[in-house]
Amino acid sequence: MRKLIVTGDIGGTNARLAIFDATDSDDVCAQPCVHRTSYRNEQFSRFHDVLDTFVQEARAHLNDASFYIAAMCLAVAGPVVADRVSFTNRQQWILDANELRDAFHIDRVRFLNDFVSNGYGLLTLREPDECYVLQRGEPSAGEPKACVGAGTGLGECYLTACAQPDVSGQGSTVWHYEAHATEGGHVDFAPITELELELLQYLRNKFGDSGHRVSVERVVSGRGLVNIYEFLREKYPEKVQPSIDKSILESNDGAATIARYVYECGLCAQAMRMMMDIYGTECGNAALKYLPFSGLYIAGGIAPKNLEWLQEGKSDFLKRFREKGRVSTILRRIPVKVVLAEDLGLRGAHVVAARMASDTFPPTSATAGALKHPRRWYETxxxxxxxxxxxxxxxxxxxxxxxxxxxxxxxxxxxxxxxxPA
Incomplete structure (x- = not known):
């Protein structure tokens, strides 16, 4: 009987799911993907319906009703509390690990914060092909790794390692990494230049209802780039190009529009440079906190799409990363790499699901027949x-x-x- 694992990256808009065959190997890289698809969340009232549709399609695609699902791991865009996830933008979507396990006869189910899943995804990278090296540093095996990623928001996580015996008999040390969640993207924005001090005051006035506190995510993210542009257009009205300005302000994705005009509009270029400088400072802060001598990885959608703006000459990203006073020499030892792969979250979910599946055993012949159809809610x-x-x-x-x-x-x-007796 085939042992399969289900992985997924469940966002607010799309649900991306994949099935891998873990019958012959526990090694993630050796497990072939046998079915993969994506769904629009708005087309389903519950996540149960998404997973039911996916499993039925997989059975038809594989033409095999005898397989069983050993494990499922889903990367989710939201907090995971007691194996439950509630989506803020889809109130009917409440994912419960125990309910999914019982309804679909899955041995083990786990949810991961989407950025923690990115952390596990680092373990699958073919670094020569899927990473761009900004600073070679002095990599040290078994030391922590860290991941910082600006996209819609700003996420941060770190990984720690423990040594495991080498079953191959070659005598080399095998490092087993675990990823840990943080809310590092919500630390306070700490300006360095005079212009950044003015930006901080502008954002304090703009977001005054939050107690005049400004997080670094308000600056280093897609929305943060728009915030910087709006600050600059107010400070330098003579530099505003009306047609481009109108396109940015009316766009559903202002950050992408700004990035498109960086070579035509001076304000757009200045906004991009300013964000990348602050991005470098925050990456340096993360490096000091986690000391990731096995590597600091920059993920998210912004860095790989604007790679030239991380390099010396376009911005002070690396300079700001290293400028930490008395401890600057430490940061020169840390490898800094940009992740070019776009499916890091799905890969991380695959890593965790494969680890869970390695501890499961196939069902007996007496129970195999029950796996042909998922259990409906009324049966549960x-x-x-x-x-x-x-x-x-x-x-x-x-x-x-x-x-x-x-x-x-x-x-x-x-x-x-x-x-x-008395």
Whole structure:
């Protein structure tokens, strides 16, 4: 029987799902993808319906009803609390790991914060082809890794390693990495130049309802780039190009529009340069906090699409990364790389699902037939009610037995007191 694992990257707009065959290997790189597709979330009232459609399509595609799903890991755009996820922009979408496990007969189910999934995805990179090196540094095996990524928002995570025995017999140390979530993108924005101080005051006035605190995500992100542009157009009205300005302000994706006009509009170029400078400062802050001597990886959508703006000459990204006073020499030892792969979250979910699947065993022939169709919600409810009735019955029976025992003991004590010699 084929052992499969399901991985997914579930955002607010799209649900990307894939199935990998883990029958012959626990190694992520050796597991072939047997089915992959993407769905628009707006077309489904519940995530259960998305997964049901995906599994049915996979069965038809594979033409094999005998497979079983050993593990599923989903990267989700939201906080994971007690194995449950609620999507703020889709109120009907409440993902519960236990419900999905029972409804679809999956051995193990786990949810990951989407940026933690990016952290695990680093472990799958073919670095010569999928990374651009900004600073070679002095890489050290087994040391922490860190990932910082600006896109719609600003995410940060870090990975730590522990040594494991080498089963290959070659005698080399094998490092097992675990990723950890942070909210590093919400630390305070700390300006360095006079212009950045003015930007901070502008953002304080703009977001005054938040107690005059400004997070670095307000500056280093897609929306942050728009905030910087709006600040600059207000400070330098004589530099505004009306047609381009109108396109930016009316666009649904102002950051992409600004990036498109960086070689035609001086304000757009200045906004991009300013954001990249601050981006470099924040990456340096992250490097000081995590000391990732195995590498600091820059992910997210902004860096790979604007790679030239991270290089010396276009911005002070690396200069600002290294300028940390007395500890600047430490940062020169840390490798800095830009991740070019676009499916890092899905890869990270695959890594975690493969680890979970390596500890599972195929079902027996007696239970294999039950895996041909996923259990519907009403079947799950019926089973739950059946177990509840059994619990109530046995609880009542124990109560009756305890009452009888208490009554018997009371009678014996009364009889003993009556018959005891004076």
């Amino acid at each position: 409810r019926a089973i739950l009610m059946e177990h509840t009735e059994r619990i109530v019955y046995f609880t009542g029976l124990l109560g009756v037995l305890a009452s009888c025992a208490y009554t018997g003991a009371s009678v014996c004590w009364w009889y003993f007191r009556r018959t005891r």
